[in-house]
Amino acid sequence: MSQDKVSLLRDPAVGVSTSLEGARTYDSVETQPAQEHNIQINSGPRRLPQYVAAITATLSALSAGAVLGWTSPIQNDIEHGQFHNITVNSDQMGWIGSFVTLGGMIMCVPTGFLCDLIGRKKTLLLLIVPFAIGWSLILFAKTIVMLYLGRFFTGMAAGASCVAAPLYTSEISQKEIRGTVGSYFQLMVTIGIFLAYFFGKFLTPMNYTIFCACLPLVFLVTFAFQPETPAYCLSKGLYDDALKSLVRLRGTSHNNEAELAEIEGALKESLENTISMSQTLRKKANLMAFLIAFALMFFQQFSGINAVILYTSDIFTSAGANLDAKTAAIIVGAFQAVATFVSSLVIDKLGRKILLFVSSLVMALSSFILAIFFTLKSRSSIDDDVLNEIGFIPIVSLCVFVVVFSIGLGPIPWMISSEIFTPEIKSVASSAAGTFNWFLAFLVTKFYLQVNEAVGEDSTFYAFSVMSLFSGLFVYWVVPETKGKTVEQVQEELER
Structure with a gap:
């Protein structure tokens, strides 16, 4: 052949x-070509x-x-x-x-x-x-x-x-x-x-x-x-x-x-x-798609996930948890892997929007509880024995944070990019959103330790909590449900 x-x-x-010229014809798709390659078509x-x-x-x-x-x-x-x-x-x-x-x-x-x-x-x-x-x-x-x-x-x-x-x-x-x-x-x-x-x-x-x-x-x-x-x-x-x-x-x-x-x-x-990019951006639906994609990338990174991943051991050491910091990090990593596996099983059943919404709100709560712990540790006269007794709080909070991140705000922003953009701009838009995501990740990982030293770990996690709360509100009011819908149907919703 x-x-x-x-x-x-x-x-x-x-x-x-893609090919414009020399396109093959398939007048006998199921017969001659299959015979030529000795392919048995029966299952x-x-x-x-x-x-x-x-x-x-x-x-x-x-x-x-x-x-x-x-x-x-x-x-x-x-x-x-x-x-x-x-x-x-x-x-x-x-x-x-x-x-x-x-x-x-x-x-x-x-x-x-x-x-x-x-x-x-x-x-x-x-x-x-x-x-x-x-x-x-x-x-x-x-x-x-x-x-x-x-x-x-x-x-x-x-x-x-x-x-x-x-x-x-x-x-x-x-x-x-x-x-x-x-x-x-x-x-x-x-x-x-x-x-x-x-x-x-x-x-x-x-x-x-x-x-x-x-x-x-x-x-x-x-x-x-x-x-x-x-x-x-x-x-x-x-x-x-x-x-x-x-x-x-x-x-x-x-x-x-x-x-x-x-x-x-x-x-x-x-x-x-x-069609050209300039023509594409004249449509309200495409502008809304860009807003949603970039906003979700922003909220994903400023939830503090990269700070948690890169500095897990340091966070537990600062918290004074009884559990060895490296052991705590292993627990967090295991929870993240298991939760990501579970998310692959439920994401097509429950839908994107509800998982994003619940994920954002629970992450906000987890960050807030962790921030309160750091406030008690560094800004109060609470007894050290009491702090040791509640040393499990950082472990529980971060495990919950990682679990809900892995079922919602972690994978879904990447997935939605392929579901809200029309084919003619999907590649460019997804690459731009990915670049924006890595840039935000740089800001968080580079300045996390310095911000901690300047304002305290509690203030940092209060800020992460507020960002996650804003993420939930944005998802509730702006982000459409894309489960089971074609790009055309999603675009119609964004055009309204």
């Missing part, structure tokens, strides 16, 4: 290149190969989670010069935590273009380069600058995985399991954070760092054998490669030719419907 010659135009709506597609491909691809997210959680277990070791004999102050520690977010921020948009240029699979495999450079700089650091650069490069890899991995998993999965497969990315991030917390307690700082540095290698070895997405192959006119990919992902008993026809038709339709 020969490949058609095509002329390729980039489609910013779906983040791929549904296999799901196991899709699950395996998605899991191996999102091991990049697990590696990114380890990057995010790396500072928490060894923060005290770093600050006291027990890691490479480099002593750092609170301001420098803030930079060590926040350089990851700067690296992630600059990679959102370029990664989308790279996925179009060389493919989703190759882009994911190339993540090993910034991962390797970053962890090598951290492992062999002689100065604080090398630590900064190491965190920056690992952050670049983490940011790129946020774009490439979800794109890959969405394109290799059939629509019946796309929601489940799509949840793997956030789940793997939380598992990576949990592993960082767990091994950070039992290993020396150097051995712990070596463990984190090896995770991208596990991703590279397991994912290297997976196929490119059929959609990308079709966008480049590589019909035979697209068919081989689909056969590997669905099995030989599936009507792969018919599904390829459907994919190519969707790519062509998306290109034909593309």
Whole structure:
């Protein structure tokens, strides 16, 4: 079967290149092409190969989670010069935590273009380069600058995985399991954070760092054998490669030719419907969609989640909890991973809006209770024995905070971006929202410790509580329910 010659135009709506000329015809989709490839069409597609491909691809997210959680277990070791004999102050520690977010921020948009240029699979495999450079700089650091650069490069890899991995998993999965497969990315991030917390307690700082540095290698070895997405192959006119990919992902008993026809038709339709960004922004619905996407990203970050993840151990140490701070961090990480798994099971049943609303309000309450504890500890004459007796409050509050975040304000802002934007602006809008998210994460992680020193931990968590409360009010009054609705239906609601 020969490949058609095509002329390729980039489609910013779906983040791929699509064919205008040389489109294949499918007059006998179920007969001749299937016979040519000896495909027996008598049953549904296999799901196991899709699950395996998605899991191996999102091991990049697990590696990114380890990057995010790396500072928490060894923060005290770093600050006291027990890691490479480099002593750092609170301001420098803030930079060590926040350089990851700067690296992630600059990679959102370029990664989308790279996925179009060389493919989703190759882009994911190339993540090993910034991962390797970053962890090598951290492992062999002689100065604080090398630590900064190491965190920056690992952050670049983490940011790129946020774009490439979800794109890959969405394109290799059939629509019946796309929601489940799509949840793997956030789940793997939380598992990576949990592993960082767990091994950070039992290993020396150097051995712990070596463990984190090896995770991208596990991703590279397991994912290297997976196929490119059929959609990308079709966008480049590589019909035979697209068919081989689909056969590997669905099995030989599936009507792969018919599904390829459907994919190519969707790519062509998306290109034909593309309009300019200026025309798009004249519609009230699209402006409202931008407002919702950016506002949810704002509330997500200023709920304080990144401060909690990066400085969990420090928060428990400051609280004077009886439980070892690293053990408490492991508990928090475990709750986050389990809650994220549970959220993947209920998000399509309960709906986005109710989960966002409840998540925001409970997070506001949890932050408020934690702030009260810090007020009692630092601004009152309460007896130390009493404080020790209520030392469980930080653990309970943060566990509840992480659980409700993981079922609502954590995953849903990313999901809603794909459900409220029209196809012609989805790629650009989602990349812009992602960049904005990483920028806000930088602000929170960089200045969290300094703000704590200036106004106190209680004031910081009072502010996080207020932001979460505002988030709940915004969701209630502005955000539409998107469960079970098409983009057109959501757009009609936003236009009112």
